[in-house]
Amino acid sequence: MYSQALNTKDTAAADSSPQADRFQARIDAEERIEPNDWMPDAYRRTLIRQISQHAHSEIVGMLPEGNWITRAPSLRRKAALLAKVQDEGGHGLYLYSAAETLGVSREELTDQLLSGRAKYSSIFNYPTLSWADIGTIGWLVDGAAIMNQIPLCRCSFGPYARAMIRVCREESFHQRQGYEIMLTLCRGTAEQKAMAQDALNRWWWPCLMMFGPPDTESAHSDTSMRWKIKRFTNDALRQKFVDATVPQGHFLGLTFPDPDLRFDEAAGHWRFGTIDWDEFRRVLAGNGPCNRERLSARQKAHADGAWVREAALAHAAKHRKAA
Amino acid sequence: MSATPLWEVFVRARNGLAHKHVGSVHAADATMALQAARDVYTRRGEGLSLWVVPSNAIIASDPSDRDMLFEPTGSKIYRHPTFYEVPDEVGHM
Amino acid sequence: MATTSITIDETPRVRSFLALADDALILGHRTSEWTGHAPTLEEELALANIALDLIGQARALYQATGYAEDELAYLRDPPQFRNALLAELPNGDFAFTIARLFLVSVASDLLWRGAMGSDDPDLAAIAAKAEKETAYHVRHTAEWLIRLGDGTGESHRRAQDAIETLWAYTGEVTAGIDRAAWLRVVSPILVRATLTQPADGWMQSGGRDGRHTEHLGHLLAEMQILPRSYPGAVW
Numbered sequence: 001m002y003s004q005a006l007n008t009k010d011t012a013a014a015d016s017s018p019q020a021d022r023f024q025a026r027i028d029a030e031e032r033i034e035p036n037d038w039m040p041d042a043y044r045r046t047l048i049r050q051i052s053q054h055a056h057s058e059i060v061g062m063l064p065e066g067n068w069i070t071r072a073p074s075l076r077r078k079a080a081l082l083a084k085v086q087d088e089g090g091h092g093l094y095l096y097s098a099a100e101t102l103g104v105s106r107e108e109l110t111d112q113l114l115s116g117r118a119k120y121s122s123i124f125n126y127p128t129l130s131w132a133d134i135g136t137i138g139w140l141v142d143g144a145a146i147m148n149q150i151p152l153c154r155c156s157f158g159p160y161a162r163a164m165i166r167v168c169r170e171e172s173f174h175q176r177q178g179y180e181i182m183l184t185l186c187r188g189t190a191e192q193k194a195m196a197q198d199a200l201n202r203w204w205w206p207c208l209m210m211f212g213p214p215d216t217e218s219a220h221s222d223t224s225m226r227w228k229i230k231r232f233t234n235d236a237l238r239q240k241f242v243d244a245t246v247p248q249g250h251f252l253g254l255t256f257p258d259p260d261l262r263f264d265e266a267a268g269h270w271r272f273g274t275i276d277w278d279e280f281r282r283v284l285a286g287n288g289p290c291n292r293e294r295l296s297a298r299q300k301a302h303a304d305g306a307w308v309r310e311a312a313l314a315h316a317a318k319h320r321k322a323a
Numbered sequence: 324m325s326a327t328p329l330w331e332v333f334v335r336a337r338n339g340l341a342h343k344h345v346g347s348v349h350a351a352d353a354t355m356a357l358q359a360a361r362d363v364y365t366r367r368g369e370g371l372s373l374w375v376v377p378s379n380a381i382i383a384s385d386p387s388d389r390d391m392l393f394e395p396t397g398s399k400i401y402r403h404p405t406f407y408e409v410p411d412e413v414g415h416m
Numbered sequence: 417m418a419t420t421s422i423t424i425d426e427t428p429r430v431r432s433f434l435a436l437a438d439d440a441l442i443l444g445h446r447t448s449e450w451t452g453h454a455p456t457l458e459e460e461l462a463l464a465n466i467a468l469d470l471i472g473q474a475r476a477l478y479q480a481t482g483y484a485e486d487e488l489a490y491l492r493d494p495p496q497f498r499n500a501l502l503a504e505l506p507n508g509d510f511a512f513t514i515a516r517l518f519l520v521s522v523a524s525d526l527l528w529r530g531a532m533g534s535d536d537p538d539l540a541a542i543a544a545k546a547e548k549e550t551a552y553h554v555r556h557t558a559e560w561l562i563r564l565g566d567g568t569g570e571s572h573r574r575a576q577d578a579i580e581t582l583w584a585y586t587g588e589v590t591a592g593i594d595r596a597a598w599l600r601v602v603s604p605i606l607v608r609a610t611l612t613q614p615a616d617g618w619m620q621s622g623g624r625d626g627r628h629t630e631h632l633g634h635l636l637a638e639m640q641i642l643p644r645s646y647p648g649a650v651w
Contacts, residue, residue: 037386059457066452070445073642073651074486075475079468082448086464090363093457097347100329106349106457107326131642131651163346170367181651189649297452305455307574308510309327311567312351318566319352327456348458351563358556359458362465 027228032158035101043227044102047157050229051099056113056120058092060294064128065137073131080177081134087174091167098159114299122280123210125288132185132192132199138178140200140207140245146171147241148211156228179248186252193253200249201257208272209280211238239269246270329378330356332363334370342374350375422483422491429536430481431498434488435624436527437477438499439589441489442632443520444470445639446507455510462556466517469549473542480538490643494633495626502585504623504632511564511574516582518557522601523589525550530593558605565609572610579606580614587619 020040026033033039065085072078096106112118123141128134149171152164185196212218212234224230232240249256260273282288327349333342345364350356356375365373384392400406409416424430447467454460478485502520507513528550531543564575590598606613622628642651 034386036383062452062460069448069451070638071641073490073649075441075471075478075489077651078448079471079475082451082464082468082471085451086366086461086468089451089457089460089464090366093348093363093461094346096457100347105326106329166346184651188651189646191646192649301453301455304453305459305510307568307570308455308459308564309351311571312355312563313327314571315563315567316352349456350458354559355458355563358462358559362462362556363458366461366465 024226027156027226030228031156032161033156034158042223043229046224046227046229047160048099048102048104050224051095051102051160052104052109052112053119053121055092055095055099055109056118057124058088058095059113060120060124060298061141062088062092063294063297064124064126064290065134067128068131068134071131072134077181080173084138084174084177087170090170091163094163094166095160098157098163101159110302114295114302116286116295119284121210122283122288123206125283125291125294126203126206127290129202130195130199132182132195133203135178135181135185135196136199136203138174138176139182139248140178140203141210142171142174142178143245144207144210144241146175147237147244151231154228154231160229182252182254186254196252197254200254204257205275205279206283208238208242208275209277209283211235211241213277213280214275242270242272243268327351328356330360330375331378331381332360333374333376334360334364335372336369337371342372345369347378348375420491421493421496422487424483424488424492424496430483433477433481433539435498435500435592437474437481437488438497439503439520439524440470440477441474442497442499442635443503443517444468444474445635446503446505447513447517449507450513463513466553466556469546469553473546473549476542476545480542486643490640494628494636497623497626497628497632497636499623499632500585500588501620501623501629502582502589504629504635505582505585506631508578508581509574511571512578512581514557514560514564515575515578517553518561518605519582519586519602520589521550521553521557523586523593523598525554526593526597526601554601561605561611562609565606565611575609576611579611583614583616584618584620587616588621588623591621591624 019038023033023039023043033043062085065081065088069078069082069085072081096109099109100106109118113120128137146168149164149168153161153168155161155164182196185192215233215235218234225233246256246261258273260271262271263269264271283291286292328351329347329349330353331347332345334345335342348356348359348363350359353375357373360373360375364370396402424434426434444467447463447470450463451460451467454463474489475485478488481488500520502516505516525547528543528547531539532547534540534543561575564571566572586598587595603613643649
């Protein structure tokens, strides 16, 4: 999900030393792995990559929604949106903390993001053009995130699972906040309803892409599933999301921008059209509407804050000496 | 530039409970670490007391010593009340 | 029509509530502008907490006037705002943001402490809650100001610049309280921050009477755009 770019196959995954066998046996027995425990290098690398991509997504995700904090149309909405975007910063922080238990520093991870080497969720490279986008992000993007994050609460790596429990508990208000905005718009004026429909039209397909490439192309799924870092495949989660979301959209009186969307009575699932995977790969590769803007905003915040971080360290050093 | 130190954060949810580890923060010194812990980890009424400890001050047991350290105690069942037989007529003891 | 600004019957009570509420809203709005751009991730959360406290204080005060909070926030023109000029100045750098929050928070805290004993039960209740929030704002910003002032050469220069620029706007925020009491809190922190306290000279004012800086119009144009563009809509 938030680590959808994780497609490279780790060859070391096929390690079959006695240590690796014991490790796998612990995983199979649903034991949690803790930071100081022995773990295969590939498990460690996979986790660092996944957790940090997840953290980067939270941090970059603050920007599209932050874009509307100063224009929120009521004080109640302003407070809720600010609290929600703050939560995202908090979630990024919890996740960086979890990644740091694996022996990588916040500075290194930040550097990977700012230098463009690390990926983050493609969804945040789309612009928020109207207030309805804030509703849509809460309803769809957070809805999709929750689908993925609930199983992560049972992830085999203890610190990641514990961080996700905290994240899921805090996020429970995010999706409701978004849906309430949509409901208010859809029950409002014709202009407001048109705003809501336009936002759904723009966000629907990118949201389906959030779950990552189809299972047939997702090379990492097998290993991640065996290690219980991941418990459901991309396609299974995507279907679950569509099944949950389509009736919610119809309740709002909105239509989905997919002529092939229909309910399959026999299977009990909503069937959807073909996702434009070229667009997905293009955005992930850096050519989405906002990739450059998002990254440069993070780079600027980091560069502008350098003197502040240096001042805090300099002060601490002086007073350590004085003490 | 050197890295901003890492601190482990412990929160007491309410009086009567022990402080529990909740995560970590980065801060240049202890005062700012405590404020960061407050701002990050107690936004929903999670706590009434906070500890921050420099992460590098924690001395941890080695997981590979687990059997040596913790297994021998498994056979000392006489340390548990259920080891001893007391007739039902005696009542709760 | 709802785009037309509302008119307020500014009784002395409403006027005094609006001054407090507008200070909190405008400063909360400015603080919220940092979201996504703060110098550290920890400070992102700290600044958002402060902004949320201020917006919450503004809402409670608006509600106590008997007018709808959103009409007061979104349907008044700049001359109808009663906030001190200090609150509306653009954020500047982190030193300016911290120094401003510190100077205002010290004044607010003194004010809330006085208001806790007010005969007006609404004000007394709001003050009791706001004082605790504000006391933390004072503590957080004071600690930062000390670190910036007594940090590196660059941070000292930025903090000193901020204090000097802001000083002329502090007369308005201490007008309702005892300035000597305010200085008894501010001066020792400036000393610990190794910053030079500017002399009290000519002070900027006008905000309480609706004569604002050029910046408030831009702030409100952004903040009010949706309610002004879609008259009567519910959000």
